[in-house]
Amino acid sequence: MRWSSAFIPTLRDDPTDAEAVSHKLLVRAGFMRQLMAGHYSMTPLGFRSLRKLEAIVREEMEKIGGQEFQLPCMHPREIWEKSGRWSTMGDEMFRLQDRKEADVALGMTHEEIFAFHAAELRSYKSLPQIWYQFQSKFRDEARPKSGLLRVREFTMKDSYSFDLDEAGLDHSFDRHFEAYRRMFKRFGFEIVAVEASSGSMGGNTSIEFMLRTDAGEDWVAGCGGCGYAANVEKAESVIPEIADGEGLAEPEKFPTPGVKTIDDLAKMDGGAAGDRQIKTLVYKIDEKDVLILLRGDHQLSEQKLVDQVESETMRPAEPGEIKKLLGALPGSLGAVGRGDLFVIADLALQGRKDMVTGANEDGFHLRGVDLARDIDVKGWLDLREVQNGEACPMGGKGLEVYKTLEVGHIFKLGTKYSEAMGATVQNENGESVTLVMGSYGIGLERNLAAVVEANHDENGICWPVNIAPYEVCVTVVKPKDVECHEAGERLYEKLSESGIDVIIDDRDERPGVKFKDADLVGFPYRVTIGPKGLADGVFEFVRRRDGQKRDIPIEHAAETIVEAVLDERS
RNA sequence: CGGGCCGUGGCGCAGUCUGGUAGCGCGCUUGACUGGGGGUCAAGAGGUCGCGGGUUCAAGUCCCGCCGGCCCGACCA
CATH class of the missing domain: 3.40.50.800 (Anticodon-binding domain)
Structure with missing residues (x-):
């Protein structure tokens, strides 16, 4: 190529609306231009690099026996209703109607569609199968941001594995895990693989590949000692035990005028430190009232709650609803004496005594509360978000919590989609068996931006040879x-x-x-x-x-x- | 979806408070000198001031409505 005849629109200044390094540089260096929020056009330079990235992904997929498809990006409503995701995907799914007023969706992911085609598999002899494609995905993000890092339209390599049983899935999953590691290495950046929440995908196990960068938006807790790393949505940690006194024979109410927060109560004369308080949150889970209890100085990880409670919907209750339910406003809430309500408590509260919690009367709290004696906890769950510096659960050193960008995500799905689509095969004994699926995604544009985040200096981008235009x-x-x-x-x-x-x-x-x-x-x-x-x-x-x-x-x-x-x- | 900021030549911005000829830097075109890290001089081209309505003799500027973009938060396979 001759520069004199190439379209390489470089800019002397940073575009004013860019914040992330990759966003600034990809625009300034003439790799892309914005069409509207969350939608970018790749210019020839950008498209060359994107294609190189794609070629690497394709090579690694072929290495593990992947077969390339190309599926439509417009899907009929019916197929998404079969899996139940027509409703659960909510506003994030782009929807439109054709001239017959039939509902159509723009695909955000393709589990349903691939499972639909997998229904043509007949025999265990044809397994395992690994199918993949490069396809535009559409997600109506509430807030597109940071250039290519969070967009509404992007290209994803998504693959799906079909196996006869869990052992087969484990194998397909491991093959993908290794393929992904090789891809990122070839892209020119280091990743950490972390345990993650599976979100609305369903399934039990998922691993995210994370690039450590401040441009990211996920927090990971990692141990420098043993290599343990997990998304904070899932991460666990060990905290020091607290020795409680015997406390009182029964809870005692005392006035706490003006106290609205954990911190207020900690600072008040006769109050209690955060780790001696019980924080009470009220949630509407499938419109049922549920009390969530945590140690005062701990934060609820809403994702942990979602992952461990079977429900369609979940939201924090409104102040009005709380007042009606408990008789007090946030700041004076407690679970003592409310055995009529469903109470879930964080494991860190187990066995605690002599605690302080709200009295369900504005301006009053209870002291001397004994969890086991005074509160009817229906379920003990790990709900606490880990904090920087807490001890690693694997016995290693302290955990460091840092910001990362999700550059790939692989899931063990199980049979959710194959069951919905009737994807079964006959096994050796002639019995019908539902296929066990995995799904594996990597966003091309986001990874292109990740390469830039990881390879630049004050003068511009430093492409690795593999990705350079x-x-x-x-x-x-x-x-x-x-x-x-x-x-x-x-x-x-x-x-x-x-x-x-x-x-x-x-x-x-x-x-x-x-x-x-x-x-x-x-x-x-x-x-x-x-x-x-x-x-x-x-x-x-x-x-x-x-x-x-x-x-x-x-x-x-x-x-x-x-x-x-x-x-x-x- | 809540909060904040912003839409003025291709890019970056001033002008808006206090209404009165639309400006600056970079880039672009032509020419000359130049030529190893965004050079100099000269002459040019380029703008329905996001859109619609209103007030006014007069609106980039004031008022109302809408659209678009960015940031923070909520949300996020």
């Missing part, structure tokens, strides 16, 4: 000079013929402009061809990621460059 940029310092021009053209020809993705910067621009542009766009290697070097019989060869420069003799220049590039392809 062009591997080498030949900068002709003085294109009007015949010798310069011809030397550049010759090298460009040789590199092209050797199969290198090369762009020649033949624009009649000042050298500084070309260097800045090349750094911004982020080609892994750049060759400077100018009068100075020519006089000495050399080209200057520059590596983007560390700025390493060396002069290479013109006669071996092409070979040297080809070798350097091939060395880094993987």
